[in-house]
Amino acid sequence: MTRWNADQRALREGLARWYDDLSDGHVERDEEGGFAWDKWKLIRETGILSLPFEERWGGLGQDVLTMMYVLEGLGEGCRDSGLSFSLTTTICSTGVPLEKFGTDEQKQRYLPRICSGEAIGAHAITEASGGSDAMRMLTKADRDGDEFVLNGSKTFVSNAPVADVIVVYARTRPDAGALGITAFLVDADTPGLSVGKPMKKMGLRTSPLSELFFDDVRVPKSQVLGRVGGGFMVLDHVMKREILYSFIVNVGEMQHRLDRCIEYAKSRVQFGKPIGAHQSVANRIVEMKIKLETARKWLYDTGQRLMDGENVTVDLAIAKLLTSESNLESSLSAVQIFGGHGYMSEHGLEKDVRNSVAGTIYSGTTEIQYNRIASMLGLGK
Incomplete structure (x- = not known):
């Protein structure tokens, strides 16, 4: 069990x-499906975006576990899951790879704005034809002197409609496999880059998502993030933090949901006694508790192993799979416990179901995680 010190607790409590x-207004914003700029202004004021980055860029220099602990608090206290998702996307998609792989010039240009929330980040990986198979990406970047010319398209790009800077992964060598992918820092106002209309989606509706189109987009070689051909190294670093940071928010949401269900089960009387006294309801709540604690332990243990420099490929896959599936099951259980009230949108529980489905898809689907674990066990060869 991780024990938090006074400074860590103060950071989390300060956000409360x-x-x-x-x-x-989270229910109404979900129905409208738009990005809430006034809420983003509040996010900026909290300072949470600056936590994991070095002080020289305007950050607070906190480690992975501390960041996770604060984000878990955000999940527990903030009912706008889309807003939380846009926040972690900005941190992970742009800030995290910039600090690890960026040049001093790139960091000076972007990181202070990421830390302050002045700039919103996104990353463009998925393509319509390849889906989760990033090796099949067709977006290409051809070298032309001191520039690269990008052509192609990306889909399901979270934050794209509101992003200021996007990390774009494109193929620089068609025959080099993983070594043929390069990451680029592309400003949203770059000529030739166009952003599609926000896509309507099942959940996380306050976190906008759209397609991106690249038509002879010229990017100076100084905007290469990392090295040419090193895009998968950048992406691997990003995805480790994305899973830890995004899904620890879900753990906080699961904790809030569990507390709400316990309170309801104690106060809601049916057939002469609280519904929590019925074994079928009590067992459902106990199962929510077990899965919550299992997900929490896997995520924090994996975060610690990552900080210790260990190989966490399997740990991340297990943690992601467990948390995403448990979050979905937890949300469905909450609806069942609240009955007709849970089914009504005004209580926000059916929204939780729609939001939680997304977690089984983004950052690698449940099926991808099973395949990854099986591969590491030497199966399927």
Whole structure:
């Protein structure tokens, strides 16, 4: 069990005073499906975006576990899951790879704006034809002197409609496999880059998502993130933090949901006694508790192993799979426990179901995680 020190607890508790304002109107915003700029302004004021980055860029220099601990608090206190997702996307898609692989010039240009929330980040990986198979990406970047010319398209790009800078993964060598992919920092106002209309989706509706189209987009070689051909190294570094940071938010959401169900089960009387006294309801809540604690332990243990420099490929896959599936099951259980009230949108529980489905898809689907674990066990060869 991780024990948090006074400084870590203070960081998390300091965020708590923002929760009511961040959550206010979350059901209505979900119905409207738009990005809430006024809530993003509040996110900027909290300072949470600066936590994992070095002080010289305007950050607070906190480690992976501390960042996770604070994000878990955000999940527990903020009811706008889409807002939380846009926040972690900005941190992981752009800030994390910039700090690890960026040049001093790139860091000076972008990181202070990421830390302050002035700039919103996104990354463009998935393509319509390849889906989860990044090796099949067709977007290409051809060298032309001191520039690269990007052509192609990306889909399902979270934050794209509101992003200021996008990390674009494109093929620089068609015959080099993983070594043929390069990451580029592309400003949203670059000529030739066009952003599609926000896509309507099942959940996380307040986190906008769209396609991107590249028509002879010229990017200076100084905007290469990392090295030419090193895109998969960048992506691997990003995805480790994306899973830890995004899904620890889900753990916080699961904790809030569990607490809400316990309170309801104690106060809701049916057939002469609280529904929590019925074994079928009690067992469902106990199962929610077990899966919550299992997901929490896997994520924090994996975060610690990552900080220790260990190979966490299997750990991440297990943690991601466990958390995403448990979050979905937890949300369905909450609806069942609340009955007709849970089915009504005004209570926000059916929204939780729609939001949680996304977690079984993004950052590698459940099926991809099973395949990854099987591969590491030497199966399927």
